[in-house]
Amino acid sequence: MGLSGIFLETLNVTLPVFAMVFLGLILKRLRWIDQAFVSTASLLVFRGTMPTLIFLSIIRADLEATLDPWLLGFFALATLGSFLFSWGWSRLRVPLAERGVYIQGAFRGNCGIVGLALAAGLYGEAGLSVGGLLLGVVILTYNALSVIALAHHQPEAATDWRSLTGQVVRNPLILAVVAAVPVAALDIELPAWLATSGDYFASLTLPLALLCVGATLSLSAAAGPQGRLALDASLVKMVVLPGLCTGAAWMAGFEGRELGVLFVFFASPTAAASFVMVKALGGNATLAANIIALSTLLASVTVTLGVFGLRAGGLI
Template sequence: MDALLHSLSATLQITAPVFIIVFLGVLFKQWRWLDDHFVRVASTLVFRVTLPTLVFLNISKTNIRESLDPGVLLYASAVTLISFFLLIWAARIMVQTPADRGVFIQGSFRGNQGIIGMALVANQFGEAGLPMASLLLGCLIILYNILSVIALSTSQPERSGMGWKPVFMDIVKNPLILSVVLALPFSYFQWTLPPLLLKTGTYFSGMTLPLALLCIGASLSLKALRASSLASWGATGMKLAILPVLMTWGAWYLGWTGQTLGILFLYFASPTAAGSFVMAKAMGANGALAANIVALTTVGSTLTITLGVFFLHWLQLV
């Protein structure tokens, strides 16, 4: 019993602070302390400035020659690709409307690692876990964007006039990817920033997670939750339960435990990224379904991630 209570206490210390801030965002929006304009401006600031700064500092301050594990990046990319093809098959069975299958697929695999995942890693492993989490984030962002376009285009080819050039430019100009690329030479050659720039960057990066989590909470739509469909519930089950369990089990089977297994689980179990809604709308897909999936997975992940972290601690795998 003591071991059980210890595991539960350790779990809540990791997950509770993150989700408390998310639900504070919901309350602040209800109380009109936050509005849509604030959420748009703050989200832009996080995406373009504070989160890239956090990622840059995390990578640049570590020695990539000693800490980089290419196997982890390869595994995360491989299981994401495998899950993508499994979801194509699942969508044909679970989603009756062909045009909605791309939204289902994207919502089932595209996680919010940049905010929820990073926040949970920071809570569980502190600064020691952030360099690997940042490298993994940069790798998955590229893969997620490519697979999302494929899913949305193939499910409604008459609306796929967006083409590949804008997607390629979005990837090249993505602030998070640029921050990873810029940080790699600093990490490899062990360059250090001037103290003034380092302290300024530390101030910016410190804003990232609380501000972003508040914005996620303020963006949640209770109307979307009430309007949830079978397709949105199916994508939620895939994103929060089936895929994280299979992917984490595969990582454990290959011999990863401790920090590496913990980071992989937290990334695989993260709720659907809000960017999936933006891309679905941009490509003329079912935006309401995409919003439902984001809302359901964000709320549901408070339970599933907490349970997952609890069992990993209880089994002494992390």
């Protein structure tokens, strides 16, 4: 297949994901959906449809092929490395008061929605299975490291570690992974009617989640006075860290599906949850919103070019 064919195949993977994001933005502008819809739909996805999707994907997967402790461990190490890089870079570029928000925006990706959607587009059920297992690592590392960054740079912010630990342990996505692994290991089959109903329910996940991401974007915020800092963090998130982490993954021996899923997780735009955490801890919510908006806009280009480059090089 020539480069033009590879590029068209790449667009077939990435464009549907980002088209749904921008459709959410348009529908919000047209007032076909509102904040009440976004809040309700986001809760439905987080508590119901996404855990169902992850559960079904894992129980249908070949665990011997997808449950790779080295893959999970490498992703955790790469996340820690991204966090430390962002912290060190922020000391050179960012005023002290904004560093916590900058660090979180630069390393915390939207893996649960955009990353998972891209993994599904690239590899179908197998991509969802690998991505679902990685989400367990994502939830643990992103939440803990984000609180460390924000609390360190805002000493007046009260950090309730017991509450944070409880939230992680009770997270529906982690519970879905924990429930699915033994079912898959024991090769337990669900009744046909239950599996079909679960598929109907799970199929709501990615369209709803991507629409909600788009509906929460604010282009006016991205053009605000703190645009330079937001652009700096977005370039670190979308260009520098995906390049470094994916290169490290390749050097560590990952290739094919595993390297592809790692890349789309590394290259996911900043998570919308980062805004919520900044708001809760009294940080600069405007800067957080700017980073989310700009990184999501950049992602439509950087992810497409990244996937194309890896495919053209025969790496994924």
